[in-house]
Amino acid sequence: MRDVTLVGGGLAGSLLALMLARRGVHVTVFERRADQRAEQVEEGRSINLALSTRGIHALSQVGLDAEVLARAIPMRGRFIHPVNGNTSLIPYGRTADEVIHSVGRRGLNAQLLDALAREPNARVFFQHRVTGYDPRARALAVRDEATGREFTAPAPVVIGTDGAASAVRLALMQHTRMNYAQDFLEHGYKELTIPPATDGSFRIEPNALHIWPRGGFMMIALPNLDLSFTCTLFLRHDEFAKLDTREAVHSFFQKTFPDAIPLLPNLEDEFARNPTGGLVTVRCGPWHLGGQALLLGDAAHAIVPFFGQGMNCAFEDCGVLAELFDVHGGNWADVFPRFFDARKPNTDAIAQLALDNFVEMRDTSADPHFALKRQLEHKLEDKFPGRFVSKYAMVSFHRFPYSEALKRGRVQDRVLMEACSRATALAELDADAIFARLQAGCSN
Numbered sequence: 001m002r003d004v005t006l007v008g009g010g011l012a013g014s015l016l017a018l019m020l021a022r023r024g025v026h027v028t029v030f031e032r033r034a035d036q037r038a039e040q041v042e043e044g045r046s047i048n049l050a051l052s053t054r055g056i057h058a059l060s061q062v063g064l065d066a067e068v069l070a071r072a073i074p075m076r077g078r079f080i081h082p083v084n085g086n087t088s089l090i091p092y093g094r095t096a097d098e099v100i101h102s103v104g105r106r107g108l109n110a111q112l113l114d115a116l117a118r119e120p121n122a123r124v125f126f127q128h129r130v131t132g133y134d135p136r137a138r139a140l141a142v143r144d145e146a147t148g149r150e151f152t153a154p155a156p157v158v159i160g161t162d163g164a165a166s167a168v169r170l171a172l173m174q175h176t177r178m179n180y181a182q183d184f185l186e187h188g189y190k191e192l193t194i195p196p197a198t199d200g201s202f203r204i205e206p207n208a209l210h211i212w213p214r215g216g217f218m219m220i221a222l223p224n225l226d227l228s229f230t231c232t233l234f235l236r237h238d239e240f241a242k243l244d245t246r247e248a249v250h251s252f253f254q255k256t257f258p259d260a261i262p263l264l265p266n267l268e269d270e271f272a273r274n275p276t277g278g279l280v281t282v283r284c285g286p287w288h289l290g291g292q293a294l295l296l297g298d299a300a301h302a303i304v305p306f307f308g309q310g311m312n313c314a315f316e317d318c319g320v321l322a323e324l325f326d327v328h329g330g331n332w333a334d335v336f337p338r339f340f341d342a343r344k345p346n347t348d349a350i351a352q353l354a355l356d357n358f359v360e361m362r363d364t365s366a367d368p369h370f371a372l373k374r375q376l377e378h379k380l381e382d383k384f385p386g387r388f389v390s391k392y393a394m395v396s397f398h399r400f401p402y403s404e405a406l407k408r409g410r411v412q413d414r415v416l417m418e419a420c421s422r423a424t425a426l427a428e429l430d431a432d433a434i435f436a437r438l439q440a441g442c443s444n
């Protein structure tokens with residue numbers, strides 16, 4: 001069918017709308033927020049994001065990769081800030097192009113919406129919130145947030161790209177036998193700002209993702225084009241609740257992040273003002289109702305942000321759906337189930353990889369054995385090109401199926417960490433023997 005309604009014009013919705021419109025589909029997008037390009041709108045979600053290979057590949061499928069990368073800041077590695085102040089950079093990759101990119105969420109969404117506005121087949125209705133979906137009537141209930149008008153919109157084919165709290169998913173759960181589970185992390189997050197230095201430069205190294213790992217919790221910071229950084233503190237909700245006065249916030253930071261205090265001049269004000277967000281993993285399925293409805297992106301598989309993959313995975317979803325559309329001549333009844341079958345094992349895998357990476361980032365990234373493990377990974381990649389690819393590289397610099405990265409990554413973590421825990425320097429490690437152990441582990 002050539003008419004499709006997308007619910008949600010966020011990152012996945014706007015990219016998918018673009019891909020479909022260019023294939024001759026008449027796309028209608030209902031987006032509950034005001035047009036971000038024109039108005040000051042609620043920020044809601046993280047201000048900046050790490051864009052990596054999968055996301056860049058999907059953007060290249062609509063010719064937007066160069067435009068987006070022109071407004072991105074490359075991050076070469078993790079810049080670790082231990083409590084003792086002995087900072088170090090642990091590179092992500094071996095070569096200059098093995099980097100990830102900090103992009104502004106709003107700017108990226110605006111670039112996608114600008115491109116969409118040039119497509120004659122696409123119409124976007126901002127401030128239009130979908131409040132319900134009746135699959136039998138094939139219709140959406142919509143409220144125009146600007147006027148308060150409620151109306152019913154015929155929607156023969158619906159794709160829910162409406163994020164982690166998807167209204168389309170809720171309706172499908174009510175009308176179909178969809179399985180559903182949501183797992184909240186006991187940690188939440190709060191965003192804080194490192195403003196530019198008074199001389200108009202960055203206050204800390206711009207080409208890195210900064211981490212203050214503290215065992216059980218952590219803070220990270222990603223650079224912005226305006227020379228500021230957005231910090232995100234990940235902390236248990238019960239610990240957040242204790243930080244309810246300016247004094248409590250100050251003394252917590254004094255104790256745990258002393259080197260960050262001079263970087264955060266508005267710490268206490270921002271801490272009180274900015275919301276504490278929750279972190280959830282959503283697993284559900286099937287994501288489709290025949291050929292008439294589908295969930296995609298966070299609506300289908302919200303994950304925690306610790307591998308920097310939620311958006312990248314959602315963008316990869318868009319590319320996979322567009323390719324299936326081409327193969328099956330636009331027959332949604334063929335496309336939707338195949339999309340679910342192809343993506344579900346991979347989105348389950350990245351959900352797990354993201355949870356595992358939280359432990360690595362907050363607990364082990366300050367451990368010298370972890371830095372050694374990264375050096376060993378790079379040595380193995382040099383010595384066995386194409387035959388050894390680290391877990392991080394499989395996820396962030398290549399487009400291996402996530403399920404493959406999970407399987408091979410588990411073997412790597414076990415074998416490499418075991419080798420590194422008994423060594424103090426790379427020279428002590430026998431790369432050939434370790435590679436043989438990895439191969440034996442992966443073939444089991």
Ligand SMILES: Cc1cc2nc3c(=O)[nH]c(=O)nc-3n(C[C@H](O)[C@H](O)[C@H](O)COP(=O)(O)OP(=O)(O)OC[C@H]3O[C@@H](n4cnc5c(N)ncnc54)[C@H](O)[C@@H]3O)c2cc1C
Nearest residue numbers: 008010011012032050130163297298305308309310311312
């Ligand atoms: C703290 C944090 C950090 C993150 N960092 C990264 C990162 O570094 N890299 C990365 O790849 N990912 C990251 N993510 C994940 C990423 O934000 C999401 O995976 C991504 O935004 C998913 O895109 P989406 O379009 O599916 O959903 P969203 O971006 O949530 O978009 C959904 C859209 O639907 C609209 N909408 C919702 N309900 C309705 C409705 N009823 N009617 C109409 N419109 C509606 C919303 O307004 C929104 O525009 C992070 C997430 C968090 C929380």
